[in-house]
Amino acid sequence: MPDYDAIIIGAGQSGPALAGRLVGAGLKIAFVERKLFGGTCVNTGCTPTKTLVASAYAAHLARRAADYGVTIGGTIKVDMKAVKARKDGVVAKSRDGLENWLKTMEGCTVYEGHARFVAPNKVAVNGQELSADRIFLNVGARATIPEIPGLDQVPYLTNSSMMDIDFLPAHLVILGGSYIGLEFAQMYRRFGSDVTVIEASPRLAAREDEDVSHAIADFLGEEGVDVRVKSEVVGVEKQGNSVAVKVQSDGKTSQIVGTHLLVAIGRRPNTDDLGLDKAGIATDARGYIQVDDQLRTNVPGVWALGDCNGRGAFTHTSWNDYEIVAANLLDNDKRRVSDRIQAYALYTDPPLGRAGMTEAEVRKSGKSALVTTRPMERVSRAVEKGETKGFMKILVDRDSKQILGASCLGLAGDEVIHCILDVMYAKVPYTVLQRAMHIHPTVSELIPTMLGELQPLQ
Numbered sequence: 001m002p003d004y005d006a007i008i009i010g011a012g013q014s015g016p017a018l019a020g021r022l023v024g025a026g027l028k029i030a031f032v033e034r035k036l037f038g039g040t041c042v043n044t045g046c047t048p049t050k051t052l053v054a055s056a057y058a059a060h061l062a063r064r065a066a067d068y069g070v071t072i073g074g075t076i077k078v079d080m081k082a083v084k085a086r087k088d089g090v091v092a093k094s095r096d097g098l099e100n101w102l103k104t105m106e107g108c109t110v111y112e113g114h115a116r117f118v119a120p121n122k123v124a125v126n127g128q129e130l131s132a133d134r135i136f137l138n139v140g141a142r143a144t145i146p147e148i149p150g151l152d153q154v155p156y157l158t159n160s161s162m163m164d165i166d167f168l169p170a171h172l173v174i175l176g177g178s179y180i181g182l183e184f185a186q187m188y189r190r191f192g193s194d195v196t197v198i199e200a201s202p203r204l205a206a207r208e209d210e211d212v213s214h215a216i217a218d219f220l221g222e223e224g225v226d227v228r229v230k231s232e233v234v235g236v237e238k239q240g241n242s243v244a245v246k247v248q249s250d251g252k253t254s255q256i257v258g259t260h261l262l263v264a265i266g267r268r269p270n271t272d273d274l275g276l277d278k279a280g281i282a283t284d285a286r287g288y289i290q291v292d293d294q295l296r297t298n299v300p301g302v303w304a305l306g307d308c309n310g311r312g313a314f315t316h317t318s319w320n321d322y323e324i325v326a327a328n329l330l331d332n333d334k335r336r337v338s339d340r341i342q343a344y345a346l347y348t349d350p351p352l353g354r355a356g357m358t359e360a361e362v363r364k365s366g367k368s369a370l371v372t373t374r375p376m377e378r379v380s381r382a383v384e385k386g387e388t389k390g391f392m393k394i395l396v397d398r399d400s401k402q403i404l405g406a407s408c409l410g411l412a413g414d415e416v417i418h419c420i421l422d423v424m425y426a427k428v429p430y431t432v433l434q435r436a437m438h439i440h441p442t443v444s445e446l447i448p449t450m451l452g453e454l455q456p457l458q
């Protein structure tokens with residue numbers, strides 16, 4: 001007899017919710033977490049960064065107070081200890097609530113320790129072996145540390161250790177000009193640090209369309225973030241209390257000296273110390289656990305959810321994974337990963353909200369498409385708020401009239417994108433959204449107007 005009906009490893013975004021559903025269905029479960037309940041999102045990802053972004057925004061707006069006719073006496077100062085304390089308070093509330101919920105959940109036994117497979121249906125935690133016919137992996141990912149000469153000889157920060165900072169780095173050098181690096185870059189610039197971003201690709205956020213990348217580089221540059229693209233880091237060394245980063249760009253080598261170094265070049269799955277070989281669970285070349293459209297691994301009775309399966313890298317994709325697994329197991333509802341539409345946001349200010357295909361992807365697909373764009377300078381809500389950076393772009397399939405994708409880089413772009421995303425899920429022609437009466441004055445009210453201005457994609 002197995003010890004439990006199910007074992008869940010990892011208290012990220014899908015594991016705890018799944019525990020609630022399984023227990024509700026009468027299953028006896030073991031829940032294993034090795035460190036912080038809530039995982040990356042709650043402790044070192046979305047929640048703390050967006051809380052810090054809010055502090056940075058307050059500082060930025062205070063500096064711009066005169067633009068709005070508001071007088072603030074003296075210079076704007078940022079109290080980094082108070083900023084961190086505010087962030088810690090928000091994080092602790094979320095983590096403690098989740099931990100308490102799991103530990104008091106009837107039918108759920110929590111084990112605090114690192115779990116490893118010892119057999120396909122058995123894991124060991126703190127020297128104790130637990131067995132179950134169903135095992136769910138929600139083990140997440142961590143920062144990738146590249147093999148750069150000298151990096152192991154200098155102190156460097158990741159998204160996790162950044163959470164302990166309660167002082168202002170004089171000069172923060174960030175390796176990586178993508179989503180994580182850019183949020184930290186703008187945030188610390190607004191706190192008052194000098195910030196340099198080093199990116200190997202020819203542009204920032206290189207997966208986005210060129211116009212989006214350039215607009216982001218423009219507003220970060222205007223705020224004083226030093227952006228170095230097409231720059232390969234070839235070495236790092238300590239120089240007194242500083243860190244020197246050697247960079248090659250266009251065949252020339254130069255040096256950037258900062259007081260602190262943040263490594264934000266990507267993520268890798270936490271699958272290297274999970275004993276997957278003992279269970280025969282297959283991974284791809286980068287260590288992501290291979291799953292099918294219902295998130296089943298190659299070993300019957302083992303599922304992988306969240307960042308560790310390589311099918312998404314967001315809190316909402318991990319949460320959607322939970323919904324898919326629960327629907328298939330408990331509701332006889334055959335939900336699939338392939339049902340979902342790509343969607344995410346970048347929380348710079350202004351934020352970027354994205355849904356579906358980029359313009360580059362549409363072009364590559366060879367589809368006959370229509371496009372409409374509008375600068376935020378022509379959105380009255382943005383003008384009224386004095387926040388007119390960015391633009392919105394929507395792409396439509398000319399034949400089916402369905403929306404293919406959108407990028408909303410501008411005020412409330414992370415919210416506005418949802419009116420487009422929901423119409424994409426509804427699989428209705430764009431004309432349904434074009435005829436909707438939206439509220440004035442909002443950014444979203446311009447979406448129907450934009451859809452009335454579609455032009456062939458040249």
Ligand SMILES: Cc1cc2nc3c(=O)[nH]c(=O)nc-3n(C[C@H](O)[C@H](O)[C@H](O)COP(=O)(O)OP(=O)(O)OC[C@H]3O[C@@H](n4cnc5c(N)ncnc54)[C@H](O)[C@@H]3O)c2cc1C
Pocket residue numbers: 009010011012013014015032033034035036037038039040041042044045046047049050113114115116138139140141159180270273274305306307308312313314315316317318347
């Ligand atoms: C700086 C940053 C900002 C981000 N911002 C956003 C954002 O704004 N929006 C968004 O959607 N996404 C964001 N993300 C991504 C998001 O945080 C993750 O996609 C999300 O947390 C999903 O993670 P998960 O459920 O796969 O697992 P995680 O949240 O990574 O949790 C995995 C858990 O498993 C535990 N674990 C691992 N191995 C074992 C083991 N062997 N035994 C026991 N326990 C184990 C870990 O301790 C951890 O608690 C951000 C990420 C970072 C780094």
